[in-house]
Amino acid sequence: MSDLQDLYQEVILDHNRRPRNFRAIEGGRRAGGYNPLCGDKLTVYLRLDGDRITEAAFQGSGCAISKASASLMTDAVKGKTLAEADALFERFHHMVTAAPDAPVDELGKLSVLAGVRQFPVRVKCATLAWHTLRAAAEAREAIVSTE
Amino acid sequence: MSKVIAASPRLGAAGVTAIRRDFRALHQLVHGKPLVYLDNAATTQKPQVVIDRVARYYALENANIHRGVHALSERATDAYERARASVQRFIHAAEPHEILFVRGTTEAINLIAQTYGRTHIGAGDEIVISTMEHHSNIVPWQMLCEQTGARLRVVPITDAGELRLDEYERILSDRTRLVSIVHVSNALGTINPVDQIVRLAHARGVPVVLDGAQAVAHMSVDVQALDCDFYAFSGHKVLGPTGIGVLYGKTSFLEAMPPYQGGGDMIRSVSFERTHYNVLPYKFEAGTPHIAGAIGLATAIEYLTAVGLDRVAAYEQELLAYGTDALSRIQGLRLSGTASHKAGILSFVIDGIHPHDIGTILDREGVAIRTGHHCCQPLMDRLGVPATTRASLALYTTREDIDALRTAVENAREVFA
Ligand SMILES: Cc1ncc(COP(=O)(O)O)c(C=O)c1O
Numbered sequence: 001m002s003d004l005q006d007l008y009q010e011v012i013l014d015h016n017r018r019p020r021n022f023r024a025i026e027g028g029r030r031a032g033g034y035n036p037l038c039g040d041k042l043t044v045y046l047r048l049d050g051d052r053i054t055e056a057a058f059q060g061s062g063c064a065i066s067k068a069s070a071s072l073m074t075d076a077v078k079g080k081t082l083a084e085a086d087a088l089f090e091r092f093h094h095m096v097t098a099a100p101d102a103p104v105d106e107l108g109k110l111s112v113l114a115g116v117r118q119f120p121v122r123v124k125c126a127t128l129a130w131h132t133l134r135a136a137a138e139a140r141e142a143i144v145s146t147e
Numbered sequence: 148m149s150k151v152i153a154a155s156p157r158l159g160a161a162g163v164t165a166i167r168r169d170f171r172a173l174h175q176l177v178h179g180k181p182l183v184y185l186d187n188a189a190t191t192q193k194p195q196v197v198i199d200r201v202a203r204y205y206a207l208e209n210a211n212i213h214r215g216v217h218a219l220s221e222r223a224t225d226a227y228e229r230a231r232a233s234v235q236r237f238i239h240a241a242e243p244h245e246i247l248f249v250r251g252t253t254e255a256i257n258l259i260a261q262t263y264g265r266t267h268i269g270a271g272d273e274i275v276i277s278t279m280e281h282h283s284n285i286v287p288w289q290m291l292c293e294q295t296g297a298r299l300r301v302v303p304i305t306d307a308g309e310l311r312l313d314e315y316e317r318i319l320s321d322r323t324r325l326v327s328i329v330h331v332s333n334a335l336g337t338i339n340p341v342d343q344i345v346r347l348a349h350a351r352g353v354p355v356v357l358d359g360a361q362a363v364a365h366m367s368v369d370v371q372a373l374d375c376d377f378y379a380f381s382g383h384k385v386l387g388p389t390g391i392g393v394l395y396g397k398t399s400f401l402e403a404m405p406p407y408q409g410g411g412d413m414i415r416s417v418s419f420e421r422t423h424y425n426v427l428p429y430k431f432e433a434g435t436p437h438i439a440g441a442i443g444l445a446t447a448i449e450y451l452t453a454v455g456l457d458r459v460a461a462y463e464q465e466l467l468a469y470g471t472d473a474l475s476r477i478q479g480l481r482l483s484g485t486a487s488h489k490a491g492i493l494s495f496v497i498d499g500i501h502p503h504d505i506g507t508i509l510d511r512e513g514v515a516i517r518t519g520h521h522c523c524q525p526l527m528d529r530l531g532v533p534a535t536t537r538a539s540l541a542l543y544t545t546r547e548d549i550d551a552l553r554t555a556v557e558n559a560r561e562v563f564a
Contacts, residue, residue, distance in 0.1 A: 004511050008504075008562050016563075017499075037519050038503045039533025061533060063501035064563070119507060 006115030007122070008064065015068035020075050021057040028055065033132030033144040035124060040066040044074075044132040051082045058129060065113070065122050070129035072110055082137045089130045096126050158454070158462040158542070166454065167543045169194040180513030183551045188333045188361055188492055188539035189517050190383045193447070200446040201388060204439045211435055213412060227438050230445035231428070237448045238359075238378060239369040240395050244427040247401075248441050251392035252360040253283040255379035256327070258394055258431065259356055260287040262404040263377075264325070270296030272324040275353075277302040277310055277339075278529050279332045282522040284358045288327065297324070304529065308335035308484040312343065319351055327356035330378075331365070334521040334537065335484025336467075336492030338362075345374050354400065360384055364541065365463055365490050367456040370395050382440060387447035391440030394431075401427050408433040451542075459542045463491040466540050470549045477556055483535050491540030494521075497556070500563045502536040508562060509536075512555040 024030075025045035034041045042060025046053055056074040061067075073092075077085040088107075095105050096116040104114045116126045124146035131144045155162055167173055172192040175182050184192060204226070210219035212227050228243070235243045249255045268274065274288045278301055285299075292299055300323075302315045310328075319326075326348045331338050345355045354376035362368055364385040370378045377400065382391040396404075406413050406424055410433035415423040424430045451459065470493050474480055479498035497505065506518035516538045520527045527533060538552055 004508060004562070007507070013563065036524065039501075039520060039527070040503070041533065061501075063503035065504070122503075122507060125503065 003115065003118045007119055009112050009115065011109070011112045012064060012068040015071040016064035019058075019067055019071040021055075021071065021078075022059060023057050024059055025055055025057050029136045029139050031132050031135035031140060031144060033060075033128045033135075033146075035062075035066075035128055035145055035147045037147050038063060038066075038125060040125060040128055042066065042070055042129060042132060044070070044129060044136045046133070046136045048082075053077050053080055053082065053085060056133070058132075062128070063125050065116060065125040066128050069113055069126045072113065073129050073133060076108065076110055077133065085133065085137070089134065092130060093127060096123050156458070158458040160545070162454075162458075163462070163543060163545055166194075167545075169196065169450075170543055171195060173543060177513040177515070178511050180511075183512075183514040183548045183555075185538040185540070185544065185548060185552060186515045186517050187364075187541035187544070188384070188521075188537065190389070191364060191386050191541050192543070193386055193388070193443075194450050196450055197387060197443050197447045201439045201443040204442050209439075212438055213429075223438055226442050227436070230441040233445035233448050234393055237368075237452065238363070238393075238395055239371050241371055242398060245395055245398055245401065247394040247396065247428045247431045248436050249392050249394050249431075250390055250437070251381035251383070252281075252358060252379045253287075253381075253392075255377075255392055255394035256283055256356065256358065257287045258407045259327075259377055259379075259396075260291040262407050262431075263354075263400065264288075264291040265294065266403075266405055268295055268297045268324045271322060272297040273300050273318075273320065273322040274298070275300045275302060275315070275318055275323055275326045275328075275348075277315075277328055278304045279308065279310070279335055279337060279523065279526050280327075280329055281333055281358065281360070282524070284327055284329060284356075285525065298322075301525075302328075304337075304526075307486050308332065308337045309486045309488075310337070310339050310344075312340065312347075315344065316347055319347060319353065321351075323348070323351060323353045325356065326353055327358070329358040329361070330368075331359075331361035331490045331492075332484065332523075332526075333361045333492070333539075334494055334523040334526055334535065335486065336489040336494065337484055337486040338366075338488040338490055340488075341373055341375065349374065361490065361492075364451065364459075365456075366460045376400055382444040382447065385444070385447055386451055387444035388437075388440045391437045391444050393444075398427065401431070404431075406430050406433065410434045412436075454542060462542065463540050463544075466544055466546065466549065467491045467493070469546055470538070470540070470552075473549050473553045474556070477553065477560065479560070480556070483530055483532070491544070492537060493539070494535045494537040496532050496535050497560065500559060502534040504563070505536045505556065505559045508559040509552070509555045512551070512558065514552055514555045516552070 040062030047055035502518035
């Protein structure tokens with residue numbers, strides 16, 4: 001059960017049950033993400049001041065990993081510039097796709113998702129929100145998918 | 148297969164234990180736990196006789212068919228044609244040439260759409276399917292509709308997952324040119340009243356296609372008694388190899404249809420001015436077919452026939468009842484598909500836990516199930532869920548497998564409690 005406990009840590013279960021920033025933002029940028037095979041579907045909203053994210057939020061439904069990841073992400077990118085958020089995504093992506101025994105980068109609260117690396121088929125769940133965030137930042141209309 | 152099972156009228160625990168010995172895949176550890184394989188609707192495991200038969204073909208009998216005068220070619224041709232005869236007996240078709248070997252159910256339905264459909268269905272005509280169809284019985288018809296200007300009509304279902312026969316009758320009209328319905332739903336387990344479906348369509352002179360992908364491994368099928376005009380299934384869901392499947396068609400239909408693909412074997416004579424097509428079934432089997440697959444499929448069918456499909460069906464019904472009861476005891480669990488006439492499929496959702504998370508947790512317990520939309524997105528929309536978790540049974544499934552499923556699901560609930 002130990003890798004399962006790594007995956008479904010209390011913090012993740014908590015963000016799944018009570019997702020943070022779970023709302024729409026009117027008048028900002030938004031983009032949709034959809035993984036039809038799993039049924040994960042979300043919308044990411046951003047409010048920008050220049051290229052700084054002043055507010056990030058999301059809505060939708062999906063598995064615990066995709067929801068917790070979206071919830072943690074919206075907390076993590078608030079106050080960052082778009083370039084900083086993008087750099088964080090790179091590091092996050094590296095963390096969830098690294099070899100199981102590779103050291104885990106210090107990524108603050110996002111580190112709780114490091115357990116995903118033991119479940120390669122779940123990487124797409126953990127990264128859906130981030131890919132959607134990137135689309136929202138670039139004001140892209142198309143629905144994003146990580147499947 | 149041992150004598151034990153051959154003798155007993157009922158498939159009991161001893162018979163199933165003997166059957167399980169024939170399936171090596173079932174006896175392995177996954178994540179350190181004994182494998183509990185409950186994804187039979189996706190594909191079944193293969194008994195050793197099938198694996199051995201395919202290996203023997205490649206090791207000793209490999210040759211192209213219908214072409215060589217040499218001994219191996221003759222033997223391969225003979226084995227391939229005997230495989231066709233096995234399939235004919237299996238589904239009780241009138242003639243061996245009514246059995247076409249294709250890649251699987253998907254190709255079978257595409258074949259009908261692009262041959263029969265392209266020549267018999269036109270603008271304003273209607274094709275009738277149902278809400279519970281697999282994408283492979285939706286998309287080929289949508290493509291045909293785009294090509295011809297025909298229209299797709301969809302028979303709705305009840306909340307229990309049963310076909311609305313009243314609506315079906317209402318939808319059938321002068322414009323209906325074809326009905327194509329799933330025999331057993333892969334996502335709900337519903338066994339559709341196919342005899343009635345056929346009768347009502349025939350009363351209006353409308354031919355019927357049945358998607359038998361989930362039926363043939365679990366019940367005895369008689370295409371002549373059903374009187375359906377086409378019947379499709381996949382070898383890999385009936386203990387056979389992947390890449391081989393069957394399209395049954397009544398002679399009169401197959402004769403009136405143009406070929407599907409052009410190439411070798413499907414012609415009688417070719418000149419640049421004119422090509423004469425071959426007789427049935429070769430008209431529809433262009434190119435070198437999946438010879439090993441057909442031979443392996445025949446072996447699978449013979450294996451299943453030796454066990455006895457009626458015994459398999461009765462056994463799986465007992466298991467289904469046991470599984471339905473076991474899962475119903477889990478708090479917050481809701482079964483999707485509670486038709487009164489059902490095959491061994493247990494599709495469910497649990498309040499507050501996404502199927503994908505259940506799938507991951509079950510996998511770590513060695514329990515292989517499927518989560519997702521099961522290639523039935525319109526059905527998921529109808530059920531109002533993004534996905535379900537599905538356990539599907541086979542003749543080698545045991546009560547212990549169901550118990551393991553239940554325990555694993557309870558564990559998942561604890562993780563998310
Ligand atoms: C009811 C039904 N129809 C059609 C198919 C398609 O079968 P195949 O993928 O073997 O062509 C399946 C299997 O996934 C099925 O369950």
